[in-house]
Amino acid sequence: MSHKHNVSRRTILKGAAAVPVAGLGLAALAGPAGAQGEPVRIGSKDFPEQFTLSNMFGQVLENAGIAVNLDNINLGGTGIAHTALVEGEIDLYAEYTGTAYTFEGILGQPYPPEGGIPETAGTPAATPAATPVAGDAASAFTAADMFVYDAVVAGYAELGLVALHQTPFNDTQAIAVTRAFSEENGITTMSQLGEWGLDNDITISAPVDFESESRGDGLVAIRATYGAGYEDATINGVDPGIKYDAIVAGDANVVVAFGTDAEILQYDLVVLQDDLGLFPPGHAVPVVRQEVIDAYPNIPDLLNPVVDMLTNDVMVSLNAQVVTDGGEPADVARQFLIDSGIITG
Numbered sequence: 527m528s529h530k531h532n533v534s535r536r537t538i539l540k541g542a543a544a545v546p547v548a549g550l551g552l553a554a555l556a557g558p559a560g561a562q563g564e565p566v567r568i569g570s571k572d573f574p575e576q577f578t579l580s581n582m583f584g585q586v587l588e589n590a591g592i593a594v595n596l597d598n599i600n601l602g603g604t605g606i607a608h609t610a611l612v613e614g615e616i617d618l619y620a621e622y623t624g625t626a627y628t629f630e631g632i633l634g635q636p637y638p639p640e641g642g643i644p645e646t647a648g649t650p651a652a653t654p655a656a657t658p659v660a661g662d663a664a665s666a667f668t669a670a671d672m673f674v675y676d677a678v679v680a681g682y683a684e685l686g687l688v689a690l691h692q693t694p695f696n697d698t699q700a701i702a703v704t705r706a707f708s709e710e711n712g713i714t715t716m717s718q719l720g721e722w723g724l725d726n727d728i729t730i731s732a733p734v735d736f737e738s739e740s741r742g743d744g745l746v747a748i749r750a751t752y753g754a755g756y757e758d759a760t761i762n763g764v765d766p767g768i769k770y771d772a773i774v775a776g777d778a779n780v781v782v783a784f785g786t787d788a789e790i791l792q793y794d795l796v797v798l799q800d801d802l803g804l805f806p807p808g809h810a811v812p813v814v815r816q817e818v819i820d821a822y823p824n825i826p827d828l829l830n831p832v833v834d835m836l837t838n839d840v841m842v843s844l845n846a847q848v849v850t851d852g853g854e855p856a857d858v859a860r861q862f863l864i865d866s867g868i869i870t871g
Contacts, residue, residue, distance in 0.1 A: 569598035569616035577855035624806030698808035720755030731772035732782035734763030788849035
């Protein structure tokens with residue numbers, strides 16, 4: 527089998543519908559969308575899932591007659607994208623709830639929160655534009671999902687930003703194993719893997735820094751949360767772009783993944799349930815400047831129904847079409863919107 531490594535979860539997709547902005551100067555791009563008729567400037571961070579989401583949002587708005595500027599796709603990491611939004615250099619991008627909650631430049635809160643998730647967590651956020659959809663998508667959200675989401679909605683509001691719905695998909699950090707390993711050993715949770723590790727060797731394919739004491743989501747944290755079964759676990763430190771090679775080749779029996787990685791589908795992996803809630807949720811949320819909502823008050827009504835459709839299975843499939851099959855993010859996004867009846871061909 528031929529494995530593609532030129533594009534991975536945390537690398538820039540070459541040839542994608544994205545325009546690097548280094549050296550251009552954000553201020554030189556289209557003016558602010560603070561008035562009716564100005565284009566909505568949609569940005570993204572620097573990996574394929576973000577390219578697809580940003581193109582999807584742009585196509586929905588364009589289909590409704592709202593002008594869009596996509597020159598800010600592929601800005602860089604969280605700090606760059608958030609700063610551009612706060613400073614009014616872009617108008618919208620998708621952030622992840624756990625990232626917004628823990629990132630020092632946004633809310634900067636520890637996770638899990640001190641004292642745990644409050645028993646009252648799980649109530650809908652007060653912001654009308656952000657109130658989760660009723661039904662299956664809403665019922666799938668855990669108390670932790672809602673606690674973090676509500677905090678993020680409130681935190682963004684203080685910055686003059688509106689967080690729309692959170693996606694059903696959860697792109698949090700995760701631990702994955704092969705389906706054969708899961709079925710042979712009856713392992714579907716991280717606790718069960720820890721129990722297995724008491725009498726067996728756990729070898730984790732992950733970046734070298736995963737065993738660093740400075741990582742609150744790394745091996746040290748797993749050992750503290752899940753106990754003795756992980757004490758003798760070893761890290762097969764590799765470049766993030768080739769971490770799946772080891773588990774496919776049998777050189778590791780566990781891989782550190784993200785919940786919507788294309789490789790989950792490509793290699794038929796099983797994402798283990800984080801049953802003790804170590805990793806913060808990672809639901810994507812379109813974040814929009816309040817001035818833009820004021821100028822285009824129908825934006826929540828246009829984007830929220832699309833966001834509500836984006837389950838883990840859907841997003842893994844879309845990512846696979848880009849990362850594994852080499853599709854253009856704009857084309858993949860458009861076909862999804864057509865198939866879903868959101869836009870016409």
